[in-house]
Amino acid sequence: MMKKVLLFIISITVLCFTGCHSNNENLVIKSFHHPNGVYFCREKVNSEINILNPMKNEKEVWVEFKIKDNLGNLIDSSIQKEMIPSGKEENVVIDWTIPVDFKSGSYKTDLIAWDQSPENSDAKKIAESVDKEGILVFETQDNFDELDGNVWLVSEGNLGRSELKSENVTLNNGLLSIEMPQNTLNGGEIYSKELKDYGAFETRMKLPDAPSSITGFFLYKAPDYFYEIDIELYNQPDGTLMFTTYSDGEKKNVYVGNLGFDPTNDFHDYRIEYKENQVAFYVDNIFVKSWSDGFPKEGMYLMINCWYPKWLDGEKPKENQYLLVDWVRF
Missing domain, CATH: 2.60.120.200 (Jelly Rolls)
Structure with a gap:
C-alpha cells in the first residue's frame, strides 16, 4: 500500500514539473500579419503580432522578424522586446527597413514570439508563423x-x-x-x-x-x-x-x-x-x-x-x- 501511495505522489510531481514552462505561457497569440506585395529599397516593411495578456501582471515578450530568400536562406532579422499590459490585447508592430543595397527578388518572412531574448540558449518559442505568400523587392x-x-x-x-x-x-x-x-x-x-x-x-x-x-x-x-x-x-x-x-x-x-x-x-x-x-x-x-x-x-x-x-x-x-x-x- 505504501509503494502505491509513493508512486502516486511521484507521478503528480513529474506532471507539475513538465507542465510548468516560462512565466509567459499564458500569453495568447491571436494573429500574425505578414507583409505582402511589392516593395522597393529604402522602404519600410511592417509586420504585426496580435498578443493578448489575460493575466493580472504585465508580461514581457520578445518578437522576432526574419526574412529569407526563396531557397530558405536567412538574409536578415530583427528582434525587439515588448511589455504587454495586464488584461490587454496589443498589436505589436515590427518595422524593418529594406537596405539600399538589398538584392531584388522574392522573399519569405517568419514571425516568432519568444518568452525571452532568442539570443539566450534557453529561450522558448511561444508561437511562430511562416509566411507562404512572401514579398517582392526591387531597386526601381x-x-x-x-x-x-x-x-x-x-x-x-x-x-x-x-x-x-x-x-x-x-x-x-x-x-x-x-x-x-x-x-x-x-x-x-x-x-x-x-x-x-x-x-x-x-x-x-x-x-x-x-x-x-x-x-x-x-x-x-x-x-x-x-x-x-x-x-x-x-x-x-x-x-x-x-x-x-x-x-x-x-x-x-x-x-x-x-x-x-x-x-x-x-x-x-x-x-x-x-x-x-x-x-x-x-x-x-x-x-x-x-x-x-x-x-x-x-x-x-x-x-x-x-x-x-x-x-x-x-x-x-x-x-x-x-x-x-x-x-x-x-
Whole structure:
C-alpha cells in the first residue's frame, strides 16, 4: 500500500514539473500579419503580432522578424522586446527597413514570439508563423514616362529575319511600344545601358498578334551562346513560351511550355530571378521553372525585343502589330 501511495505522489510531481514552462505561457497569440506585395529599397516593411495578456501582471515578450530568400536562406532579422499590459490585447508592430543595397527578388518572412531574448540558449518559442505568400523587392521601376537614355539604349541592326529599327521603338500614353510594321519582318529592341548583376527582373507586357515572331525579355552579353538567360514568348494567341539558358558556348537548359492564356489579349507579368545558385522564372507571380546550374555567372544587359527568328516561317503581318510594355522593374 505504501509503494502505491509513493508512486502516486511521484507521478503528480513529474506532471507539475513538465507542465510548468516560462512565466509567459499564458500569453495568447491571436494573429500574425505578414507583409505582402511589392516593395522597393529604402522602404519600410511592417509586420504585426496580435498578443493578448489575460493575466493580472504585465508580461514581457520578445518578437522576432526574419526574412529569407526563396531557397530558405536567412538574409536578415530583427528582434525587439515588448511589455504587454495586464488584461490587454496589443498589436505589436515590427518595422524593418529594406537596405539600399538589398538584392531584388522574392522573399519569405517568419514571425516568432519568444518568452525571452532568442539570443539566450534557453529561450522558448511561444508561437511562430511562416509566411507562404512572401514579398517582392526591387531597386526601381521604370514606368516609361520617358525613354531615359541613361537607362536604356535602342538597337539598330539585323537579328534573325528581322531588321531592328529605332523608329519602331516609341512611347505611347505611358507605354513602351515596339512596332512590327505590316507587310515586313522588321522589329525593334531596347537594352539596358549598364550590365545587370544578380537580382530579379520583371516586366508587364501585352504581346503583338504576329505569328512566327517572338517577344524576348532576357539577359544577354556577347559573344553568343556564352551569357544569356531568356524568356521567349511566341507572338500568337496559343500561349507558347520558352525559357533558355546559355553558357560556355552552348545551350545548357531549355523549357517549352504554355501560358494557359492568350498573351496578345491583355497585359501579364513575366519575371526572371537570377541568383548565384539558381535561375527561376515566374508568370503573373506564379513559379514556373528553375535551374540550379547551366547559366552564366556575371553581369549581362537586360533586353526587350520583338523579331522574326530564322527557325520560324517568317509570315509578314497584314496589319501593324505592337508589343506594349507597361513597366520594367529590377
